[in-house]
Amino acid sequence: MSVTKVPVYRQAQIDIxxxxxxxxxxxxxxxxxxxxxxxxxxxxxxxxREALKALDSLxxxxxxxxxxxxxxxxxxxxxxxxLPYAMCATHSQVQGLLQVRSYLEFGAVLDVVNHISADALxxxxxxxxxxxxxxxxxxxxxxxxxAFHAEMYRCLGNRFLDSLIDLFWEAFRRMNGSAExxxxxxxxxxxxxxxLQIVDMLERxxxxxLLAAHRKHFxxxxxxxxxxxxxxRDPQPANPSPQRCRPCP
Numbered sequence: 059m060s061v062t063k064v065p066v067y068r069q070a071q072i073d074i075x076x077x078x079x080x081x082x083x084x085x086x087x088x089x090x091x092x093x094x095x096x097x098x099x100x101x102x103x104x105x106x107r108e109a110l111k112a113l114d115s116l117x118x119x120x121x122x123x124x125x126x127x128x129x130x131x132x133x134x135x136x137x138x139x140x141l142p143y144a145m146c147a148t149h150s151q152v153q154g155l156l157q158v159r160s161y162l163e164f165g166a167v168l169d170v171v172n173h174i175s176a177d178a179l180x181x182x183x184x185x186x187x188x189x190x191x192x193x194x195x196x197x198x199x200x201x202x203x204x205a206f207h208a209e210m211y212r213c214l215g216n217r218f219l220d221s222l223i224d225l226f227w228e229a230f231r232r233m234n235g236s237a238e239x240x241x242x243x244x245x246x247x248x249x250x251x252x253x254l255q256i257v258d259m260l261e262r263x264x265x266x267x268l269l270a271a272h273r274k275h276f277x278x279x280x281x282x283x284x285x286x287x288x289x290x291r292d293p294q295p296a297n298p299s300p301q302r303c304r305p306c307p
Contacts, residue, residue, distance in 0.1 A: 066101075067108045070106060071109045074099065074119075077095075078118075078129055085131035086131070088126050088127070088128050089110075089127045089129070114127075117132070117133060118130060155229055155230055156230055158226060159227065159276075160276040160280070162219075163276075164273070168268075169214055170210060171263055174260060175213060179261055182209055182256075183257050183261075185202045185205055185209065189203065189206070192246070192250070193246035193247045194247065198246065200231060204227055206253055207223055210256075210260075248278065249275075252278075255271040256268065258271075259271050
């Protein structure tokens with residue numbers, strides 16, 4: 059039975075991560091100087107440099123020129139930075155990602171009712187009004203949409219949740235970017251209206267109404283993507299008919 063040998067650069071990364079764990083290093087703590095560090099974990103200096111460079115790109119450590127290498131505080135920034143800019147995905151894959159995002163937000167939405175401030179509600183109202191204005195003009199409002207969801211959950215004070223929501227929002231935007239740009243006027247207006255309804259329910263502190271508004275907001279997006287992984291993505295028609303595209307009331 060053959061044993062697969064771990065490449066030197068991969069083993070070096072494993073050794074560095076084990077060193078951080080074994081010594082209980084926290085974000086902001088410095089790693090040893092290069093020569094000493096290479097000796098301590100038993101690898102060559104070239105392998106150490108390559109491993110540290112890879113771990114830097116993953117957001118595990120950070121190199122500060124003239125100071126050294128430090129353990130980095132965890133965030134999803136490195137994942138966002140390394141997402142492909144041209145993600146090719148099936149409808150089923152996009153739907154799966156959107157489902158995870160909707161479950162994540164749906165699980166936290168009731169806590170928002172109890173914690174959101176008047177100042178945050180005012181910001182959400184301004185963002186929703188801006189979406190409605192852009193929709194009426196036939197313009198997309200991705201920046202406002204992203205800011206809306208970020209502001210809505212910020213009141214919970216959970217940075218990990220904030221990062222996850224932003225990660226899934228950005229990943230979905232990149233996977234669904236071409237369809238986003240081809241949205242019809244009625245689609246834009248419907249999505250803007252969803253956000254206005256969410257703000258209405260939050261202002262009333264209506265938990266059940268908020269749950270219903272949140273579900274409606276995601277339901278339209280979910281129905282756009284067939285569950286069958288083998289089903290091809292339909293091309294966008296040049297002049298889509300309102301009768302063909304508009305959902306039943």
